Amino acid sequence: MSEQTRERSGRRVVIAGAGMAGVQTAVALREQGFDGPVTLIGAEPHPPYDRPPLSKGVLLGKGEEAAFDVDFTGLGIDLRLGRRVTGVRPADKEADTDQGPVGYDVLVAATGARPVRLPGTEDAAGVHVLHNLDDALRLRPVLERGESVVVVGAGWIGAEFTTAAREAGCEVTVVEATGRPLSGALPEEVAVPMGAWYAESGATLHTGARVERVEPGAVLLADGRRLRADAVVVGIGARPDTAWLGGAVELGPQGEVLADERLRASAPDVYAVGDCASFPSARYGERLLIHHWDNALQGARTVAGSILGETAAAPYDPVPYFWSEQFGRFVQYAGHHAAADTLLWRGSPRDAAWSVCWLREGRLVALLAVGRPRDLAQGRRLIASGALVDPGLARDPGRPLKSAVA
Numbered sequence: 001m002s003e004q005t006r007e008r009s010g011r012r013v014v015i016a017g018a019g020m021a022g023v024q025t026a027v028a029l030r031e032q033g034f035d036g037p038v039t040l041i042g043a044e045p046h047p048p049y050d051r052p053p054l055s056k057g058v059l060l061g062k063g064e065e066a067a068f069d070v071d072f073t074g075l076g077i078d079l080r081l082g083r084r085v086t087g088v089r090p091a092d093k094e095a096d097t098d099q100g101p102v103g104y105d106v107l108v109a110a111t112g113a114r115p116v117r118l119p120g121t122e123d124a125a126g127v128h129v130l131h132n133l134d135d136a137l138r139l140r141p142v143l144e145r146g147e148s149v150v151v152v153g154a155g156w157i158g159a160e161f162t163t164a165a166r167e168a169g170c171e172v173t174v175v176e177a178t179g180r181p182l183s184g185a186l187p188e189e190v191a192v193p194m195g196a197w198y199a200e201s202g203a204t205l206h207t208g209a210r211v212e213r214v215e216p217g218a219v220l221l222a223d224g225r226r227l228r229a230d231a232v233v234v235g236i237g238a239r240p241d242t243a244w245l246g247g248a249v250e251l252g253p254q255g256e257v258l259a260d261e262r263l264r265a266s267a268p269d270v271y272a273v274g275d276c277a278s279f280p281s282a283r284y285g286e287r288l289l290i291h292h293w294d295n296a297l298q299g300a301r302t303v304a305g306s307i308l309g310e311t312a313a314a315p316y317d318p319v320p321y322f323w324s325e326q327f328g329r330f331v332q333y334a335g336h337h338a339a340a341d342t343l344l345w346r347g348s349p350r351d352a353a354w355s356v357c358w359l360r361e362g363r364l365v366a367l368l369a370v371g372r373p374r375d376l377a378q379g380r381r382l383i384a385s386g387a388l389v390d391p392g393l394a395r396d397p398g399r400p401l402k403s404a405v406a
């Protein structure tokens, strides 16, 4: 253990939020040699668990092993579940919880995101979101009974839920307010062909369709259509769950903690990681707010290093990565394409497998791979290296992407 790690090990670390980012921060602290007190506070009563299986196997009653395989006791992590952090007083170095205050020397905000509700349906019976284990367990009987479901929102969660519900034999109608699925994530020419996957699975997708209101047993659209619905699943995005921070740290437009490149928040000794925080990316020249699993994992390692004072370590600037399993396909994305100047296809969306590459000034900045995990792995490395890519070579799906370096 370095002198600095030894010195910093005397401090009490309190982590608010026992999801992926919070758990991995606690684990990374131990892995990196921190042997001081670590308290992990989670609002949910369940042992900490992983979210991606919730919209996949857990819904269908398969693969219930969503709990993290972490020996909290063995690692000396004081896990306090069913306890909500309600505020923080940086001047007193205290966090408030619904069961009294907790003193800290270092506080990590890892409270994730909260799903956006359809206005007016917050407490309506039969209207669901899919964000936590209880949501998934409430939806499981809907699938078991093969009910007819209206899904609001054709984003990642909407697509994965539709996949599971169709597999269970439910009648599924998806209503999407914009003109295509995944409109917040992908450009039209890429997302429109993906819309065909809904019909292929036997689901009905209505784009440009706004929900007017939900009534018992039906969803009414703004254009007057009435869709029968035993259950409604709302998947219209999530916002950082940071209200508990009050004015203690600076927040961004979506309520996210504005962290710096070492994931420090604006108050002393407060850090933020995962879905609740954005960070400045030098790679992409903008702040990124990422609601994906890999960011919670990688960010946690950076926070642990920052707490241990490893200023020599590289700033947090990952190549973002996520995956989705939908309609029998493995969809993966790496990078960030907002500022790309060129989009090129490797294969066609009519093929069983294809990829899309985004370049900026000749360098690969992002890649979407459908059933082409090798493209993803090679593309991710090319993005990280910043190498110049020959677009003509990269377009050839028969050629390994790594050999498209200019």
Ligand SMILES: Cc1cc2nc3c(=O)[nH]c(=O)nc-3n(C[C@H](O)[C@H](O)[C@H](O)COP(=O)(O)OP(=O)(O)OC[C@H]3O[C@@H](n4cnc5c(N)ncnc54)[C@H](O)[C@@H]3O)c2cc1C
Residues within 6 Å of the ligand: 016, 017, 018, 019, 020, 021, 022, 041, 042, 043, 044, 050, 051, 052, 053, 054, 055, 083, 084, 085, 086, 110, 111, 112, 113, 130, 131, 132, 157, 241, 244, 273, 274, 275, 276, 290, 291, 292, 293, 294, 296, 321, 322, 323, 324, 325
């Ligand atoms: C259904 C679903 C499927 C997903 N599938 C994929 C996928 O296939 N691929 C992918 O890359 N990503 C996926 N994601 C995203 C990924 O799971 C998240 O990015 C990741 O879980 C973020 O981790 P986090 O710890 O920041 O937040 P969370 O996992 O949300 O954990 C935050 C925790 O903090 C707790 N909390 C909130 N407020 C408080 C408080 N005040 N006090 C105490 N505790 C509090 C919450 O209860 C929660 O348990 C999925 C997400 C969902 C919801």
